[in-house]
Amino acid sequence: MNLLDVTTLGQSALELPTTHDAVSLLVITQLAAPAATLVAIGVPAVLGRPLSERLTTWLVGAGFSIGLLAGLATLCVLSLRGFAPEAVHLGTWFSVGHHEATIDLVADGLSVPYVCFSTGLCALVNAFAGKYLHREPGFTRFFLLLALFGTGMNLMVLAGSIDVLFAGWEFLGISSTLLIGFFHDRTNAAKAAVRAFITYRICDVGLLTAGVMVHRAVGSGDFERLFSGAWPNGHCLVPATTATVISLLLVFAAMGKSAQVPFSNWLPMAMEGPTPSSAIFYGALSIHAGAYVLLRCESLLEAAPVARLLLVLIGVGTALHAAAVGRVQTDLKSMLAYASMTQAGIIFAEIGLGLRVVALVHIVSHAILRSLQILRSPSALHDRHELEAALGGHPGGGKSWLRDNLPPAAQAWLYRVSLERGFEEMAVMRLIVGPIWRLLQRIATAEQAWTVWLGGEKPALRVGGPPMFGRRIRSRAQSGGEE
Amino acid sequence: MNLTAPQDLLLVMLGITVLAPLAAAGWMASGLSNRSPRTGAVVAMSLSLLASLAVAWQWHNGHGVPVEFGDRMGGGAFIDIDGVTAVLLPYMALVGLGIVIVAPKRFLDAPATARTLAGVGATLALFSTAHPLVLVALSIVTVLPTWWSVRSTPGGSPTARILALAMVPALVCLTAGTLLMLCDPPWEKDCGMVGATGGWLVAAAVLLRKGIIPVHSWYPALFCAAPMSTSLVATMPQVASYLAVRLLIGHADHGQGVAVELIVLSQLALVTAVYGAALALVQRELRGLIGMLAMSQSALVLAGLSGKLPMELSGAFCVWISSGLALTGIGLVAWALESRAGPLSLETHQGRFRDSPMLAAFFLLFGLACIGLPGTLSFVADDLIVSGSLDEQLYAGLLVIAATVLSGIAVMRAWFMIFGGPEAVDGPRHQILPRERLALTVLLATLFVLGINPAPLVRVLDRAAGHLLGVPVQADGHGPAEPPAHP
Numbered sequence: 011m012n013l014l015d016v017t018t019l020g021q022s023a024l025e026l027p028t029t030h031d032a033v034s035l036l037v038i039t040q041l042a043a044p045a046a047t048l049v050a051i052g053v054p055a056v057l058g059r060p061l062s063e064r065l066t067t068w069l070v071g072a073g074f075s076i077g078l079l080a081g082l083a084t085l086c087v088l089s090l091r092g093f094a095p096e097a098v099h100l101g102t103w104f105s106v107g108h109h110e111a112t113i114d115l116v117a118d119g120l121s122v123p124y125v126c127f128s129t130g131l132c133a134l135v136n137a138f139a140g141k142y143l144h145r146e147p148g149f150t151r152f153f154l155l156l157a158l159f160g161t162g163m164n165l166m167v168l169a170g171s172i173d174v175l176f177a178g179w180e181f182l183g184i185s186s187t188l189l190i191g192f193f194h195d196r197t198n199a200a201k202a203a204v205r206a207f208i209t210y211r212i213c214d215v216g217l218l219t220a221g222v223m224v225h226r227a228v229g230s231g232d233f234e235r236l237f238s239g240a241w242p243n244g245h246c247l248v249p250a251t252t253a254t255v256i257s258l259l260l261v262f263a264a265m266g267k268s269a270q271v272p273f274s275n276w277l278p279m280a281m282e283g284p285t286p287s288s289a290i291f292y293g294a295l296s297i298h299a300g301a302y303v304l305l306r307c308e309s310l311l312e313a314a315p316v317a318r319l320l321l322v323l324i325g326v327g328t329a330l331h332a333a334a335v336g337r338v339q340t341d342l343k344s345m346l347a348y349a350s351m352t353q354a355g356i357i358f359a360e361i362g363l364g365l366r367v368v369a370l371v372h373i374v375s376h377a378i379l380r381s382l383q384i385l386r387s388p389s390a391l392h393d394r395h396e397l398e399a400a401l402g403g404h405p406g407g408g409k410s411w412l413r414d415n416l417p418p419a420a421q422a423w424l425y426r427v428s429l430e431r432g433f434e435e436m437a438v439m440r441l442i443v444g445p446i447w448r449l450l451q452r453i454a455t456a457e458q459a460w461t462v463w464l465g466g467e468k469p470a471l472r473v474g475g476p477p478m479f480g481r482r483i484r485s486r487a488q489s490g491g492e493e
Numbered sequence: 494m495n496l497t498a499p500q501d502l503l504l505v506m507l508g509i510t511v512l513a514p515l516a517a518a519g520w521m522a523s524g525l526s527n528r529s530p531r532t533g534a535v536v537a538m539s540l541s542l543l544a545s546l547a548v549a550w551q552w553h554n555g556h557g558v559p560v561e562f563g564d565r566m567g568g569g570a571f572i573d574i575d576g577v578t579a580v581l582l583p584y585m586a587l588v589g590l591g592i593v594i595v596a597p598k599r600f601l602d603a604p605a606t607a608r609t610l611a612g613v614g615a616t617l618a619l620f621s622t623a624h625p626l627v628l629v630a631l632s633i634v635t636v637l638p639t640w641w642s643v644r645s646t647p648g649g650s651p652t653a654r655i656l657a658l659a660m661v662p663a664l665v666c667l668t669a670g671t672l673l674m675l676c677d678p679p680w681e682k683d684c685g686m687v688g689a690t691g692g693w694l695v696a697a698a699v700l701l702r703k704g705i706i707p708v709h710s711w712y713p714a715l716f717c718a719a720p721m722s723t724s725l726v727a728t729m730p731q732v733a734s735y736l737a738v739r740l741l742i743g744h745a746d747h748g749q750g751v752a753v754e755l756i757v758l759s760q761l762a763l764v765t766a767v768y769g770a771a772l773a774l775v776q777r778e779l780r781g782l783i784g785m786l787a788m789s790q791s792a793l794v795l796a797g798l799s800g801k802l803p804m805e806l807s808g809a810f811c812v813w814i815s816s817g818l819a820l821t822g823i824g825l826v827a828w829a830l831e832s833r834a835g836p837l838s839l840e841t842h843q844g845r846f847r848d849s850p851m852l853a854a855f856f857l858l859f860g861l862a863c864i865g866l867p868g869t870l871s872f873v874a875d876d877l878i879v880s881g882s883l884d885e886q887l888y889a890g891l892l893v894i895a896a897t898v899l900s901g902i903a904v905m906r907a908w909f910m911i912f913g914g915p916e917a918v919d920g921p922r923h924q925i926l927p928r929e930r931l932a933l934t935v936l937l938a939t940l941f942v943l944g945i946n947p948a949p950l951v952r953v954l955d956r957a958a959g960h961l962l963g964v965p966v967q968a969d970g971h972g973p974a975e976p977p978a979h980p
Contacts, residue, residue: 058925103947104951106803106877106955108804109804109877109880173876177872184861184866191909194844195844195847195913200909200910200913201909203909204906211898211901211902212898215898222880225880454775460710461655461714464710465650465652465714466651
């Protein structure tokens with residue numbers, strides 16, 4: 011029911027801008043609340059005066075709670091208006107010639123429920139992490155990154171243009187990387203963070219190029235010029251070829267963030283981060299960021315059957331791969347990571363099949379379940395150990411359809427393939443990363459030899475080694491102390 | 494020459510901007526001072542920064558119209574203040590101030606400080622002129638402190654030799670090319686072979702001075718062997734980009750557009766941008782990584798300068814400022830870390846986080862500010878340069894994107910290699926010093942403020958770009974009215 015239906019014509023003319031202003035204010039609040047906590051915690055930390063644990067948790071919690079309340083209020087207003095999309099134009103960030111970067115947000119049937127869900131989940135994880143990370147050396151850092159993530163998530167979800175969406179997407183990537191490497195004294199955590207960042211960065215090329223393509227196609231990044239109508243029944247406003255190119259680029263971008271094959275091997279490694287961040291990122295929100303972007307641009311996908319077919323193939327492939335690999339994992343967090351990947355794959359396939367509302371419901375329900383499982387995992391392990399101690403052994407497993415129906419040879423083969431993670435990582439490292447890395451190292455070595463020769467010295471070839479004159483400076487710097 | 498009061502003030506401020514570091518350099522070189530060189534250097538550079546901001550403000554109050562003083566010869570006047578100058582003067586003064594504040598004490602003796610200040614002062618003077626002969630003279634002057642500093646560094650002879658091998662031909666080409674261009678100006682209709690040859694010689698000088706493939710070897714070598722102050726003062730101003738702006742842009746179509754030499758240079762620059770970023774990935778020392786990143790970002794600026802659209806040119810100017818400030822920050826943090834722990838290897842995890850968490854935070858923030866974090870100026874710069882490049886040529890845009898992506902991976906990998914891993918130091922912590930915190934915070938705040946509110950800066954640079962390309966300016970004075978071409 012539209013709020014304006016119950017008013018007289020004269021009143022509606024007066025109320026229309028008021029309602030729009032109210033929605034605008036609420037949408038801005040959803041964005042500003044976590045951003046304000048980011049500043050409130052970040053500035054004292056940079057100035058060398060970090061806030062206390064209690065105040066930090068309280069501030070971040072307050073930011074997310076205010077965002078959640080504003081989201082719920084927006085949801086009420088929108089539901090009264092039949093979920094008609096409400097565009098919020100915050101102004102032009104900068105403009106050069108015909109290129110204009112505008113700050114556009116949108117409140118509709120997709121963005122507002124999603125922002126309520128994500129902000130609420132962030133608030134819960136904040137409350138959990140306040141206790142879980144008590145006296146952890148990186149306490150402030152964690153909450154800073156959580157606030158950054160919340161801000162980026164809301165920015166991405168509420169984005170009304172691809173420029174704003176890209177900004178939020180980048181915040182997600184940065185916060186995710188830094189939280190994977192949160193325990194910086196663990197070498198594996200640092201390696202996992204770099205691996206995740208490389209995947210994100212490579213797949214960001216898709217979103218960046220898609221953004222430029224959108225600008226070229228319609229003259230600005232506004233979604234309003236790409237598709238019209240209320241979600242999920244929008245209509246594509248660009249030609250099918252353009253829609254296909256942009257859709258394929260978006261699918262490529264989404265594959266990285268949502269850990270789809272062949273960009274999936276960073277996800278189990280990402281569990282090196284603290285449990286609360288694993289829950290919110292890889293169980294709930296970050297893993298579905300790619301799916302959200304695809305849902306947001308569903309009208310483009312509708313006009314691009316090739317992209318939809320690709321999406322189904324990728325989704326089904328990932329789901330099968332992750333389901334098989336997840337079954338042979340020996341640690342709980344890896345099993346949960348592969349379980350998340352399986353569901354993300356199914357969600358991709360649902361989007362490809364055009365089941366948008368099903369996909370949205372699947373995202374929300376899966377996120378809630380998986381984040382709960384990940385948050386519970388440390389204590390579940392503890393309980394399991396206690397149970398085993400009480401029973402004096404393993405409590406025993408359930409039945410397996412595969413074990414009962416597959417021939418032993420096939421079982422052995424499947425086990426081996428699953429144990430090797432489908433040879434996915436090996437293929438990527440041997441066929442793509444390895445050759446490129448070796449080529450770059452050889453070029454670097456040749457560069458150094460050439461530079462040393464130019465400097466009038468005899469080249470001392472060493473793969474990737476520093477030039478000879480660099481070593482002298484090193485020894486000099488090592489001999490001196492600080493002032 | 495009759496000057497109005499505001500113009501008088503502008504000249505006075507410009508004089509202070511340029512002369513303050515030069516006077517301080519002379520004072521320190523004379524050996525008359527028995528105080529810490531840092532005090533004098535900081536006072537001189539602060540004065541220079543304030544005066545340069547006053548120049549920018551005064552120029553802006555004059556409705557952003559280019560101001561010229563002195564005789565005009567060839568392409569420009571003896572003193573020429575336009576949007577590019579108004580932005581570059583405070584930028585260079587800020588870089589210089591950051592360097593003298595953060596520099597470790599043992600690298601800040603009187604001769605070294607004098608060389609740094611002389612380099613900054615000469616660069617500021619160069620940014621104030623568009624007169625071809627003065628540009629040539631000041632280009633020679635700016636090279637000397639760098640070469641002298643590298644030569645004075647223990648073990649620096651090979652690098653001094655490499656620097657000389659690049660700079661001597663560059664200066665010869667620049668001098669000869671400029672003279673030929675003055676004899677037969679390419680911006681006039683009856684230009685012949687002499688002027689065209691001059692243009693190509695200047696292009697060769699830019700190629701050498703900027704470290705573009707295949708004559709780029711001096712760039713990473715300088716970062717590996719010279720004190721960080723020398724490397725930063727020599728590379729962050731991007732003198733060759735300024736020479737290209739003043740001598741090559743506006744020559745095609747008889748003063749309307751971009752010289753063909755610059756277009757050829759830009760293709761090499763695009764390759765250099767990707768090459769530098771890719772090699773940054775496999776560097777085994779932090780200094781090598783910074784050198785390669787600086788080379789890549791510097792090449793991006795040159796690639797953008799050849800654009801036919803003001804947007805691309807504005808993007809190039811934005812990359813100039815954003816990458817310069819961010820790389821200065823990274824360089825200064827690296828210098829501060831080296832002064833505590835020696836050279837930093839990227840071969841294994843160094844575990845430096847617990848040792849100096851604030852320096853880790855600053856390194857990360859400057860690194861992110863260099864690779865296009867939303868909210869920093871580099872995000873705006875990348876947006877403009879990528880959009881501009883893709884508008885013109887698809888492959889150029891894709892190469893710019895590739896360079897940006899590779900730089901990002903290199904920076905993040907370096908951060909985790911230096912600060913990640915088991916704790917390396919089992920002793921007293923090396924906390925950040927107040928002066929380091931002050932300088933790095935100011936640099937970082939500048940990047941964020943300009944990134945969150947980029948409109949005023951972009952407007953000034955867009956207007957300057959339109960002026961350089963000869964695009965008509967809107968009636969309200971806000972940038973070019975229409976793009977010259979749109980595919």
